Amino acid sequence: MHGIPDHLWLIPALPLLAAALTALCRRERRSSAAGLAIGSMVVALGLSVAAFLKTLAPGAGGAVFRGVRNFAWFQLGETSVKLGWVLDPLTASMLVMVSLVGLLIFIYSVGYMGHDANFTRFFCFLSLFAAAMLGLVLANGLLLLFICWELVGLTSYLLIGFWFHKPSAAAAAKKAFLVTRIGDLALFLGLLWLYRESGTLLFYDGGNGCLEQSALAKLVTQTLGCGMAASTVTALLIFGGAVGKSGQVPLHVWLPDAMEGPTPVSALIHAATMVAAGVFLVARVYPLMAAVPAQPVAAEVTRLTSSALQVVTWVGAITAVFAALIAVAQTDIKRILAYSTISQLGYMMLGLGVGGVAVGLFHLLTHAFFKALLFLGAGSVIHGCHDEQDIRRMGGLRRFMPVTFATYAVGMMALAGIIPLAGFWSKDAILHAAHAWSPSHGPFYLGLFGALVTAFYMTRQVCYVFLGEPRTVTPPSLAAHREAEPNAECGMRNGKLIESQAYESPRVMTVPLVVLAVFAGLLGLLGTPVWPWLQTYLSAGHGGTTLGPVIPLMLISTVVAAAGIGLGWLLYGRRPPKHTETPDVLERLRPAWFGVFRERFFVDELYDATVVRWTARFCRFCHSLDAMVLEGLVTVMAYLVLGVSWLARLVDDYAVNLGFDRGCERLRAGGGFLSRLQDGQVQNYLRALGLSLTVFLLLLLWGCR
Numbered sequence: 001m002h003g004i005p006d007h008l009w010l011i012p013a014l015p016l017l018a019a020a021l022t023a024l025c026r027r028e029r030r031s032s033a034a035g036l037a038i039g040s041m042v043v044a045l046g047l048s049v050a051a052f053l054k055t056l057a058p059g060a061g062g063a064v065f066r067g068v069r070n071f072a073w074f075q076l077g078e079t080s081v082k083l084g085w086v087l088d089p090l091t092a093s094m095l096v097m098v099s100l101v102g103l104l105i106f107i108y109s110v111g112y113m114g115h116d117a118n119f120t121r122f123f124c125f126l127s128l129f130a131a132a133m134l135g136l137v138l139a140n141g142l143l144l145l146f147i148c149w150e151l152v153g154l155t156s157y158l159l160i161g162f163w164f165h166k167p168s169a170a171a172a173a174k175k176a177f178l179v180t181r182i183g184d185l186a187l188f189l190g191l192l193w194l195y196r197e198s199g200t201l202l203f204y205d206g207g208n209g210c211l212e213q214s215a216l217a218k219l220v221t222q223t224l225g226c227g228m229a230a231s232t233v234t235a236l237l238i239f240g241g242a243v244g245k246s247g248q249v250p251l252h253v254w255l256p257d258a259m260e261g262p263t264p265v266s267a268l269i270h271a272a273t274m275v276a277a278g279v280f281l282v283a284r285v286y287p288l289m290a291a292v293p294a295q296p297v298a299a300e301v302t303r304l305t306s307s308a309l310q311v312v313t314w315v316g317a318i319t320a321v322f323a324a325l326i327a328v329a330q331t332d333i334k335r336i337l338a339y340s341t342i343s344q345l346g347y348m349m350l351g352l353g354v355g356g357v358a359v360g361l362f363h364l365l366t367h368a369f370f371k372a373l374l375f376l377g378a379g380s381v382i383h384g385c386h387d388e389q390d391i392r393r394m395g396g397l398r399r400f401m402p403v404t405f406a407t408y409a410v411g412m413m414a415l416a417g418i419i420p421l422a423g424f425w426s427k428d429a430i431l432h433a434a435h436a437w438s439p440s441h442g443p444f445y446l447g448l449f450g451a452l453v454t455a456f457y458m459t460r461q462v463c464y465v466f467l468g469e470p471r472t473v474t475p476p477s478l479a480a481h482r483e484a485e486p487n488a489e490c491g492m493r494n495g496k497l498i499e500s501q502a503y504e505s506p507r508v509m510t511v512p513l514v515v516l517a518v519f520a521g522l523l524g525l526l527g528t529p530v531w532p533w534l535q536t537y538l539s540a541g542h543g544g545t546t547l548g549p550v551i552p553l554m555l556i557s558t559v560v561a562a563a564g565i566g567l568g569w570l571l572y573g574r575r576p577p578k579h580t581e582t583p584d585v586l587e588r589l590r591p592a593w594f595g596v597f598r599e600r601f602f603v604d605e606l607y608d609a610t611v612v613r614w615t616a617r618f619c620r621f622c623h624s625l626d627a628m629v630l631e632g633l634v635t636v637m638a639y640l641v642l643g644v645s646w647l648a649r650l651v652d653d654y655a656v657n658l659g660f661d662r663g664c665e666r667l668r669a670g671g672g673f674l675s676r677l678q679d680g681q682v683q684n685y686l687r688a689l690g691l692s693l694t695v696f697l698l699l700l701l702w703g704c705r
Contacts, residue, residue, distance in 0.1 A: 004047075004054045005067030005087040008138055011047050011095060012148075014040040016131035022124040033120040034110050037127045041103040044134065048095035055092040056537075064089065064539075068140055068204045082202055086140035089537050090357065094137040094280060097365050098273050101372050102130050104512040108376050109264040111508035112383060116262075122162060126268070129155035133273045137280065141202040142191045142210070142238075145281070149187070149245070152277060153180055156269050160261040172257040179254040183244015183278075190237030194288075197222065197230050203284070211287045220293045228307070231291040235308035238285055246278030246345045249319045253604055255342055259334040263379030266334055267372045270341055279348045279364050282312060283357045290356075305439050309353045316349025317434075317443035317450075322601070324453040328460070328586065329597035332389050333378045336461050340415065341371060343450060347430055350443055355433030358535040362527050363426035365534075370414035370423055370520035376513055377408035380505040381465060391464040392580050398466040400502035405466050407513040412462050414520045416455035417561040419554075422524030427451060428557050429527065429535070435553055448560055455564025460572050468576025470502070529554075 018040035022033045055065045070084030106126060113122050132151035139145035161173025195201050198215040200208060207214060219231035226233070242248070247255035255275065259266050269275070282289060292306045323342035330336045344367050352360030382389055384401050398405040414423035431451070434444035504510070527534035529550045571585040587594040599605070 004051050005085075006069055007047075008051060008067075008069070008085050008087055011044045011051070011099070011138065012131045012134035014044050014047075014131075015127040015134065019124050019127035019131060022120060022127060025120055027118070027120050030119045033123040034106075037123040038103065038106050038110075040127060041099060041106055041130060044130075045096070045099040045103055048092070048099045051087055052092040052096050055087065055089050066204065070140065070202060070205060081143070082141070082200075082205075083144045084140035084202060084205075085138040085144075086204055087138070089539075090280075090283060090361065091138050093361065093365060093538060095134065097368050098130070098133055098137060101368050101516075102126075102133075102268060102273065104515055105264050105268045105372065105376065108267075108379070108509050108512040109262075111506050112264055112379055113262060118162070122159075122262070125155055125158045125162065126264075129159065129269065129274075133277070136277055140204060141200075142194065142285075143201045145284075146187065146191055149241070149277065149281075150184070152274055153177065153184065153245075156180075156258075156274050159265040159269060160258045162261055162265065166260065168257075169260040172254075172260040176254040176258050179251055180244045183241045183251055185240075186237045186244075187241025187281075190234050190241070193230070193237060194234045197234070211285065216287060216291045219288070220291050229291075229293065231288060232307050235285065235289045235291070235306070236311060238288070239282060239308065239312060242278030242281045242349075243315065244278070245281075246275050246349070247319075247342045248278070248315050248346065248349060249322055250603070252319065252323065252342050253607065256335050256338040256600075259332070259338050263334065263375060263382060266338070267375035267379070270338065270375075273368075275341060275345055276348075276364050276368065279345060279352065279360060282349065282352050283361055283364075286352070286357050289352075305437070310439060312349050313353030313434075313437070313443050316346045316351075316353060317446040319343065319346030320350060320450040321446050321453070322346075324450045324457065325597050326600050327457045328453060329584070329594050331391055333381060333391050333394075333461065333465065334375070334389060336391075336457065337371070337374050337378060340374075340454065340458070343454065344371065344415070347427065347447065347450070350434060350447055351430040354437040354443060355430065356539070358538040359429050359433050361538045362429055362534055366414070366422035366426040366520070366523050369516050369523060370411045370421075373407060373411035373513060373516035373520050374415065376509070376516065377404055377411060380404040380509055380513065381408075383505050383509070384502045391461060392577070392582075393471060394465045394502075395468045395471040395576060396466070397470075397502050401466075401504045403504060403510045404513065407510075407517040408466070409462065410517040410520055412458045416458050416565060417451055417557060418565075419558060420524070421521050422519070424557075424561075425524035425527050428554055431557055432550065432553050448557070451557060452560045452564045455561045456568045459565045459568025463568065463572035463576055467573060469578060471578065471580050 015037070018036040022036050025032050054067070057065060065088065067087040068084060069086075070082050072080045073083045074081050106123075109122070109126065113119055116122060129152065132148045132155055136145055136148035136152060139148060157173050157177045160176050161169050163169045164173070191201065194210055197219055198210040200210050200215070202209045203211045205212070209215065216231065219234065220229050222230040224230060224233055244251045255270060258270055261269075289308045289312065290306050320343045323339045323346065327336050327339035327343065330339060344363070348360045348363050348367070350360075351363050380401065381394070381397060381404060384397070384404070385394060388394065410421065414421040417424045417427045431444060431447050434447050435441070437443060525531075577584075584594065587598075596602070
């Protein structure tokens with residue numbers, strides 16, 4: 001194989017090289033750091049576009065184009081561990097999206113982070129994250145994907161906690177790292193199980209890959225003790241990793257807190273790329289997710305929906321509604337978008353479950369642009385409002401920030417599903433597929449209700465931020481200043497007088513907003529029911545679900561979105577709140593519901609009272625066991641050994657040594673006596689000899705008698 005697929009590794013290698021070079025730069029080399037990061041993303045985008053164009057040509061025999069490059073990483077005896085990369089429509093579309101959105105966010109970050117002392121380190125982390133995400137996208141195997149998956153988690157931890165001097169940011173980084181590790185453990189177990197059953201982790205390997213027919217046929221026929229096929233268990237374990245990374249219920253709790261990082265981080269990691277990695281993983285292993293044993297023709301309808309895809313569908317539908325309801329009662333501009341992201345990720349999972357790769361990935365691509373637009377727009381608002389994030393302290397910003405308002409309105413309408421913006425077409429594709437889903441219509445109704453709530457809370461946010469008059473806590477002593485400076489907001493923050501006149505962001509921040517707004521408006525035209533080019537391109541042989549009646553469902557979804565916007569305008573637009581202390585309209589109407597939504601259904605409190613508390617108690621038990629039992633046993637053993645050593649010393653000193661010493665003294669005395677007999681004096685020898693002969697003769701004479 002030659003050409004672009006053979007050199008696909010250059011796409012993640014370029015930002016990786018930029019990260020390495022930036023790490024060697026001094027802190028004051030800000031221009032060099034930004035230039036390396038942006039330049040690497042420009043070249044990566046060019047290569048990604050070239051790879052995308054390559055996939056437009058049909059493969060051999062008119063099949064979908066797929067280029068694979070595998071190589072041996074290292075050898076273990078007779079076993080060769082292989083890595084590789086793959087180029088197909090799924091990879092190509094994700095490469096273009098990640099590199100393009102990443103490039104725009106990198107450019108935006110130059111203005112947003114321009115005042116930060118750690119500007120160089122920030123771009124080093126951004127480049128490393130982009131390299132890991134691009135490597136994850138093009139991986140042709142779960143091993144390389146898992147390596148990049150963990151690098152994405154590491155860089156996410158570094159970027160969420162970038163302002164580590166803030167306790168909330170440090171806590172959010174730890175929370176994100178720990179919660180996602182739960183899902184990663186499930187993914188790792190699924191990886192090991194898949195390797196045990198199929199003998200490979202490569203997706204495509206000349207017919208021997210784990211996503212190819214030979215391996216899938218083996219997996220679906222093996223039944224485990226729980227009664228499920230090996231393919232189902234493996235798919236559910238892999239989906240567990242996606243649940244953690246993509247913030248699905250019940251592992252969603254880390255994502256809202258991750259907004260403590262800089263806003264470009266929120267846009268890059270938690271809107272367009274990292275959280276979409278879980279959705280991409282499900283799409284990549286979709287043949288495994290959809291694998292079921294062959295059944296008779298009469299059971300054809302049941303065969304189309306595997307148990308794993310049913311789990312994916314229901315988790316996505318529940319997450320979409322659950323997070324949307326929470327967003328209704330939030331007051332932090334970024335936290336509202338965070339719960340919106342969780343909700344939209346639920347829609348993507350719902351689309352994958354009911355409609356296949358094309359439906360889920362269509363919404364992933366459109367969401368990447370309009371949600372990045374919304375997060376960067378929120379960053380522009382925060383930047384223009386002197387780091388204020390509470391929507392209750394804003395208001396009337398459409399006059400001061402016209403470009404931000406116009407682009408934000410486009411993103412809001414795209415997210416709400418207003419025709420003909422991109423979000424309308426991708427959301428409707430999901431609803432159409434859910435309506436045609438044979439196992440149940442429950443996900444369709446949940447998705448429809450979620451669309452209503454989405455339009456409502458986004459309208460609420462826009463009314464609070466951009467409409468009405470500027471709101472702030474203004475003491476009476478500042479009234480004269482307000483009259484003299486009618487275009488300025490003045491208030492008190494932390495007991496200090498602040499000047500809070502809002503202003504438009506610089507062009508380096510607003511130009512990316514305009515570009516993203518164009519994509520948020522036009523990208524959906526590639527996937528309309530009249531010309532579903534994008535769905536056809538993304539199908540890649542994975543199939544999909546036949547859609548039901550298009551026009552009636554389009555009318556229903558349009559009415560639902562209009563109803564959500566209308567209800568939001570009725571409650572918040574006609575009479576925007578005039579003061580910061582004014583209670584929320586919904587809080588006055590339904591205080592119990594609003595309290596539950598505001599407290600996030602008390603999920604964090606539930607985890608604190610159960611998992612966190614049980615874990616803490618277990619840790620205290622382990623500490624007590626170590627301090628009172630194990631340490632006591634160690635102390636007893638130490639004293640026992642010490643006693644034995646003292647006893648051994650006594651035996652040695654007063655038994656062994658004493659007896660040995662006495663014996664040695666007697667031997668020494670005997671030796672001394674014998675030594676005196678052999679003193680070298682001849683006359684003494686003659687005397688002894690004469691004495692001996694005399695004694696001998698006397699004995700003879702005595703015997704003769």
